[in-house]
Amino acid sequence: MGDRFAGKTVFVAGASSGINLAIAHGFGSEGAKVVVLSRSAEKIEAAAQGLRDAGVDAFGIACDVRDYPGLEAAYAQTAERYGKIDVLISGAAGNFLAPAIKMSANAFKTVIDIDLLGTFNVFRASFDHLNKPGASLIAITAGQAVHPMSFQVHACAAKAGVNMVTKCLALEWGPAGVRVNAISPGPIADTEGMARLADPVREKQIKGRLALRDYGQKTDIADAAMYLSSDAAKYVTGTILNVDGGSDLGDASANALAQ
Numbered sequence: 001m002g003d004r005f006a007g008k009t010v011f012v013a014g015a016s017s018g019i020n021l022a023i024a025h026g027f028g029s030e031g032a033k034v035v036v037l038s039r040s041a042e043k044i045e046a047a048a049q050g051l052r053d054a055g056v057d058a059f060g061i062a063c064d065v066r067d068y069p070g071l072e073a074a075y076a077q078t079a080e081r082y083g084k085i086d087v088l089i090s091g092a093a094g095n096f097l098a099p100a101i102k103m104s105a106n107a108f109k110t111v112i113d114i115d116l117l118g119t120f121n122v123f124r125a126s127f128d129h130l131n132k133p134g135a136s137l138i139a140i141t142a143g144q145a146v147h148p149m150s151f152q153v154h155a156c157a158a159k160a161g162v163n164m165v166t167k168c169l170a171l172e173w174g175p176a177g178v179r180v181n182a183i184s185p186g187p188i189a190d191t192e193g194m195a196r197l198a199d200p201v202r203e204k205q206i207k208g209r210l211a212l213r214d215y216g217q218k219t220d221i222a223d224a225a226m227y228l229s230s231d232a233a234k235y236v237t238g239t240i241l242n243v244d245g246g247s248d249l250g251d252a253s254a255n256a257l258a259q
């Protein structure tokens, strides 16, 4: 256990599994008190117990990020237990592959509501509970925000919006000493997102297109979140940090021919 975030309170929305749970463990392993939130009471309690088993002072809250009053109650509960929030991660998301022609309006809306409106809700409802100045807010976005992808019209539209929520709030809340950034993960191994979107049969081909030739680890995203929330990033706001093995750069498979 380290102590880089000792005395800090970190709140992670969408943290019953995957990348966001790894972020919670990262901050917890550096001494932070951690609150994790997701829809499923059973899953979030298991996640919180896993944190406590790892020696982290943590608790879980069952709440849907589409439920604004529920988020207000979650922040009030956090204030009562741990005081003001120093670091807030908004990472709840839903995704599935679906051609637009087979996607109902409600399917499109569902992903917009979880990813985009959910991020606005998580950030907007937190404002009175942030430890200002100095608070660090981080949205978890994706490459879909800037690269159009087939069967991903809902996620592309939602994550493009998440990038703009990040930048607009960075502008509005910077004068209060609140920094707002986003992390754009590339393909991260052993995650629900990859299970839903990537064909394991094509793994070698997908890795061969990446400049760094491999999938990332969940801890790579946790490390980036801790960097953005540290003093080393105290002059960084409104940025979308790609932690993606070069995915954003495009297809790097041709490089292999020249080497």
Ligand code: COA
Pocket: 093, 094, 095, 096, 097, 098, 102, 103, 104, 105, 106, 107, 108, 110, 111, 192, 193, 196
């Ligand atoms: N293809 C097409 N449409 C789909 C779909 C799929 N694979 N999965 C769900 N939908 C549609 C549903 O049919 C419904 O539309 P309809 O009312 O017109 O029939 C709409 O999406 C909402 O589905 P519902 O199951 O009620 O939504 P939910 O809020 O309970 O769950 C999801 C949200 C659909 C995103 C669900 O997959 C989820 O909970 N995901 C979280 C985990 C995840 O996606 N992790 C990866 C993060 S990158």
Ligand code: NAP
Pocket: 013, 014, 015, 016, 017, 018, 019, 020, 037, 038, 039, 040, 043, 044, 063, 064, 065, 066, 091, 092, 093, 094, 114, 118, 140, 141, 142, 143, 184, 185, 186, 187, 188, 189, 191, 192, 193, 194
């Ligand atoms: P994951 O394990 O499915 O994580 C999603 C989390 O969000 C779960 O804990 C889920 O818990 C929660 N959640 C979903 N809908 C919610 C809602 N309405 N309200 C509250 N919580 C909700 O997926 P992941 O692959 O690790 O992805 C995490 C984040 O990284 C997402 O923002 C995703 O877009 C981003 N990302 C992932 C990759 C990748 O390679 N995996 C790449 C780029 C970006 P419950 O089911 O308990 O609610």
